[in-house]
Every structure is written in structure tokens, then in C-alpha cells.
Amino acid sequence: MKMKLIYPTWRKLERQTPFNLPPHGPVVFAATLPDYVDVDFLDENVEELVIDDSPDVVGLSIMLSAQLPRAYAIAGAYRDMGIPVIAGGISSTLHADEVSRHVDSVFIGETEGRMEAVLNDLKNGQLKSRYDYLKNHPPIELVGTARRDILNREKYTYRGMPLVDLVHASRGCRFNCFPCCTGYLGGKVFRPRPIDKVIEELSQIENNRLFIVDNSLAQNDAWEEELFKAMIPLKKKWVSHPIKNNDKLLKLAYEAGAWYVYQAIVDTSDVIRDRVKRYHDHGIGVEGTIILGTDDQTVDDIKRMVDFLLEINLELAEFTILTPFMQSPIRNSFAKNGRLLKNGWEDYTCDRVVFQPKQMTQEELQQSFYYAWDTFYKEKSQEVQMGNMFMKVIRREIADDTYKPVTINNDRRSITNRQAIG
Ligand code: SF4
Secondary structure, three states: OEEEEEEOOOOOOOOOOOOOOOOOHHHHHHOOOOOOOEEEEEEOOOOOOOOOOOOOEEEEEOOOHHHHHHHHHHHHHHHHOOOOEEEEOHHHHHOHHHHHOOOOEEEEOOOOOOHHHHHHHHHOOOOOOEEEOOOOOOOHHHOOOOOHHHOOHHHOEEOOEEOOEEEOOEEOOOOOOOOOOHHHHHOOOOEEOOHHHHHHHHHHOOOOEEEEOOOOOOOOHHHHHHHHHHHHHHOOEEEEOOOOOOHHHHHHHHHOOEEEEEEEOOOOOHHHHHHHHHHHHOOOEEEEEEEEOOOOOOHHHHHHHHHHHHHOOOOEEEEEEOOOOOOOHHHHHHHHOOOEOOOOHHHOOOOOOOEOOOOOOHHHHHHHHHHHHHHHOOOOOHHHHHHHHHHHHHHHHHHOOOOOOOEEEOOOOEEEHHHHOO
16 A cells, blocks of 8 residues: 655744754654555655655655645645545644644544554545544554654755654653643653663664653653663763753763753742753753733843843743643633634744734834844854754764764865864
């Protein structure tokens, strides 16, 4: 059976340096397909989709709300040719009712152990319009090594350097943050994968640089400690969401290869100042993720926040505008109070105001977003800061002999960037 698996494109965050990470959802999904399925994957963010083929089935992997309009267009084109379309992924689950009106079948939830039955239904002409496993997570032990072989890996580079490979060590989250849909999607119970299976998967990834995409590693100290200890011999270097604010775990994380973390910066308190300092003290960089437009913020608060970020020497900052995604606690609250302004998913890119802010106008919030990006990166551009982060990891790789030079070739000379940095 031939399956065309497509990851639709979307408009990227305005102001952010453009790059495309290899997607994670499609490779995790592909690992759940029976052996007889021949997967032809296309990521529209890095390759043009030409709809002139005739697979037995099309799979749409939809992570973001902003991918939905394009996903619907692709589904329509294939369905017009009589080819069945199945949609899955985070946003197919969040928007299941709407998605089901555009495809033959929508898969809700996690696919481990379930695709054989779905494809049997397809073969027997009995494909259901909806497979709903949202409240019935498969055993976490079933999560296998992702099928990274389906990626056109050469397409995921930044200035010729391979970007990180994505991997996950757990699902679910025991917290319930107001803008987040993870509780709805993956459940409010932390579900760690068996450490030996995680290590087995990490060992098979050729790339030395990884992004551990777990929602938060800081959910179970004993598990976190065991994971980091098991990772040390691999000598990988990695980016992740928060690590527990604990000297023992931060030290272990660095030894296990922690490169930098994405840390939510919610205010200008000493708690945040100390959190960032502790990462830095342990040699771990910080990319702050800052949501603009929360009810407690004024325009001046956003300006003060930018000053604070510069003062605490944050390496990178990603500013986004609060966006009420489907099934998030904040969306329910805005809906009750009549504060939702737009439901055009192409605007749900976190750089457009789609709700009524409390302490500023929509235009003030939009302009504050531009102010934050422009002011934070005024002295050192985001590209320069990203370059500095790369140099940081290259130095560590050289020190522990894991550095893989990128060769720069032209007609007359060939140097490596190991030589270039001395
Ligand atoms: S924002 Fe992170 S920590 Fe909070 S609920 Fe979502 S995944 Fe969990």
C-alpha cells in the first residue's frame, strides 16, 4: 500500500529568523504503520508539493492550526481524484469536527497500535469518518523509534549546518497552564517512556544535536535524574523545554549534553532572574519564550519586560502574541466573555492579535510585539545570537571529540569550520 504523507506549509512567525526543523509528528506516526505500507513523505515547508501522483491513501499530518487552510486545499485536490485522505496530528485532534468535514477520516489521539485496524478498514471499503482515541492513550511502551528515514534530511539545515533532530522521552503533562492544549491532547498525567527505549532511539540518531521536545522534563525528579545519567555516555548535545530548577539535576543535565533550554518568562521577578542565572551558572543557555498580551500586562509592562530580558543576558528570545488555541483553558475563558475576535486559522501564527486584550488595544498589542522583537535584537541580531549559540555547542563538541565538521567546498579550496574557528 502506498501512502503519501504530507506536512502542509504555514506562514512562519513574523520577525523570526527563518529555518525549518525536521518535523516530529510525521516520523513518529510513520513508525506506527504496518510494514506493508510504503510511505512517501513530503514536507511542504521545504519542498514543493505537486499533486500529480496516485497513492492508495493520503495522510495529512497537521500539527498547527495555521496549517489547516492549506491541509483542506490539499485534501480537496486528492479527494477530487478519488484518493482517500486521512488526517491526524495535534491540530486534527484539536479541530476534529471541522477537519472531518474536509477529509474522509480523522484520527483523534495517538496512533501506536491502532493503524493496522484503520488500514484494514480502508482496504475493506469500511473506513470510518472518525477514529477517536483521545481518552484512551496507548501504553507508552508501544512508542517506538521514529522513522527519520522518511525525511529528506538535507533540506533541514541552517547556513549549511544540519539542524537538530527532534525526539521525545515522554508524553502528557501534569501542569495545566492557561494557554496550553497539552492537557487536552496528551492527558494531565506524566507518561515517561521506558529509559532504555529512549536511549536506544537516541543512539540510532546520526545527528549529534537534538531537540528533546517533551513538554517539560521537570515533572519527575527521579526519572529526570535517571534519564540524564543514561544519556551521558552518548555525548549528544540537546535543546529542551524546562529542566528542574535544582543544582543536582542541572549539573547532570549539562553532563548529559544540555545545550540550551526554552524557558517561559512570565514576569520580571527575582524568581525568573534566579532561574535564568542558575541555567547560566551550569553552562546551559536560555531561549526565553515570552507571551505578550496577557491580562496582567500593559504596554509599559511589555517594555519593562524587554529591558529585563536584556539585563539578565538572555541569549535568545521568542516573543509571541497570546493566541487562544482550541481546547486551551484561555480560549474557554475568552469565549465566555466575548473576547474572541477571529477564527481564521491562518492568523493563528502567534504574531497576530485574534482576541480583545484587556489593558491595551489590539493595535497597541500588535505594535508591542514588533517593539519587543526589534528592541531585544537591536544590538545583536537574532542571526548573530543563533551563530553564537552554534559556536558554543561546537566548542563543546570539539572538547569531547564529537564534532563533525561541515565542509565548505568551492573550485579552489576546501576548509572545514573546525579550521575556520581555530
Ligand atoms: S505549557 Fe508546558 S508545562 Fe504548561 S501545561 Fe503546557 S506543556 Fe505543561
